[in-house]
Amino acid sequence: MGGQTRTAIVIINIALIVLVLIWSIPTIGLLVSSFRTRFDIQTSGWWSIFPHRAWETVKVVDPKELGLDPDSVMEVEGASGSFEELRQGVESPGGDARVTWVGNKRLGRIEVQKKVWTVNWDFTLDNYRQVVFGSSFEVTRPDGTTETVPGQDMSQAFLNSLAVTIPSTVIPILIAAFAAYAFAWMNFPARRVSFIMVVGLLVVPLQIALVPILSDYNKIGLNGTFLGVWLAHTGFGLALATYLLFNYISTLPRETMESAFIDGASHFTVFTRLVLPLSVPALASFAIFQFLWVWNDYLVALVFLGVDPNFKVVTQRLADLTGTFGNAWHLLTAGAFVTMILPMVIFFALQRFFVRGLLAGSVKG
């Protein structure tokens, strides 16, 4: 870019860095917290992993040794106050020491704390062990005692999510690719009106279909099965898939296709040997889009998979955790990250295709 002064460049970069930080901090906070101990998460913010000044007890003394009278104003390490005030903790005028009386008047002790630079780097994998596996296991509390906690078994939900997501991605692509080829290169009656239907359905909200489809599913026993969810995601993703793949397949070079037909190739051969390989970029774009959509979906799973805990997908399990353990942040942070890890890997590995898909109009209704 020409025509920019040095100051402008600095301002632009600083503004950008600030925005990027604002966008990244929520995720970083979650990730850091998921590795902190249960006790730490509940008592301090995740940013205490950064160097900060905190009170640390440097000595404990017996008030009698210092000759203090609990019924009068006492002075310890520069901090002074009555018994009641010391019970709450009194800071020295300089602010570098804090004195607290712990216990009752007769048998109490005095703790002297100083502010020191510290980091809280007590990381653990316990949260993940508890969230991922189904079996119970022991966790050690900060005071050294142990406690047996039940596992949340997200690994099963993870497998369920895979079993839901992979067919829900591949099936619509397969069906849509055949349809897109037919719309682009075959002639048949009702072709135009069928395609108008596809375009019209692009923005139809799926809420419109949930109740009728659920009642069909109840009649034929599909409710609560993976098959029902595959078909639902296929139905809801098919219009977009067909539209996108048509846009791509219809622009393939005409000469290539014609020469194949002249050589006696059938439509099926042209489709499988020529069109599918040439359409890999478009197929990949839609695949990533649909994969992320289905993996992250909550509503369709909630309606069609129902309440059987054995078949719940990760988003459902995570939402359940928020409901039942709303304040168990050690479980929620690790659980959230378990649900996010696969989409994030796919996202970073295949970002190029994803962006291309968005630019081609992967905008779901």
Added chain:
Amino acid sequence: MAQINAVDDREMGVAARIFAWIGRVFLAVIIPLIAFLAIYAGFIFLRDTHAPRWVMTIVAIIWGVGGIAALFWVFNGIVERLPDEWTQRLQPFVFVGPALVILLWYLTVPVYRTFWLSLFHRDGFPVGFSVFAPWTWPQALQSPAFVGLGNYLAIFSERLLQEAIRNNLMWIVFGSTTSVVMGLIVAWLADRSKFERVSKSLVFLPMAISFVGASVIWNFIYEVRPEGAAQIGLLNAIVVAFGGSPHPWDKWVAIAPWNNLFLIIIVVWLQTGFSMVLFSAALKGIPEEIIEAARVDGATEMQVFLRIMVPYIMGTIVTVWTTIVIFTLKIFDVVWVMTGGQFGTHVIATQFYRQSFTARNSGFGSAIAIILLITVIPVMIYNLRQFRETEAF
């Protein structure tokens, strides 16, 4: 677009035409049906075995995907063995039929069925009624279950629904506008920075995160502790550090409806990446000469941005804005997980879910779904117009 191997029904006799259509419909219906039955049988088998879960997962995937691929192959084989002219008449329906049948079953027909449902009271249709059997209609229309437009009137008169509509308007106005503006700013800044790739990736990343996951992330940011205790939520920690008092932000009824803004932020965080990517591509498409010419004429960077770049990419801005509007119109997961619709945060989609599946009031729920559909009809018409103009279909 001229077609290869064009066949025209008009060249056929009446009997042949009827045969052709029977064959076509048969193919279109039979492929999904057999696929369905085969997969279903496999499914029952899998459910009743006690194989380890990962084995079941792999078998289910191969079964589902392979089964459908095999069906296309088998039926195409059958049709290709027919006489040439019949192959030409029927083959397109092997290709396009399954897609059309699935779309009809899952989206087109449900519009019609849901509309009918919205005219009836909470328990749905009376016994013996079918939306596909006109001879059952007169009786149903006289039954007490038929409430006409009563459900629609209720939507606009019930307080909870009015609240949902108001909140949804807030979502649309603030959510879409902020996502568009932030996306535009990030795209513009990134375009002239050395860290373009990294910064765009990081802003784009939330697109990969589910709404449920994002809800957990932001719930953690809004976490509130009693005054005086150490705040573990980032927002309250910042507020307290600056001398304020902690609040439960998104669950803070006292500021309703403005507590909705704290939910809207979550979706802005998720959607800005989307608008940024599209704007970034659009900005790169602006010819360098136009911008240079403006600079030579003494325009400031701000003027170049507002007077040249923004008007140039107006088409993209409208598209992105429309997309996010449609998206926020149907917002569900975030609200459902964060607040469950409490604290004055219900939106149309959460009310739809509550009415249809929790309160089991299918008539009312269906009316809400129809309202959702009606609001996107302008976009649908626009899409169809665009399609008619651009394709020589």
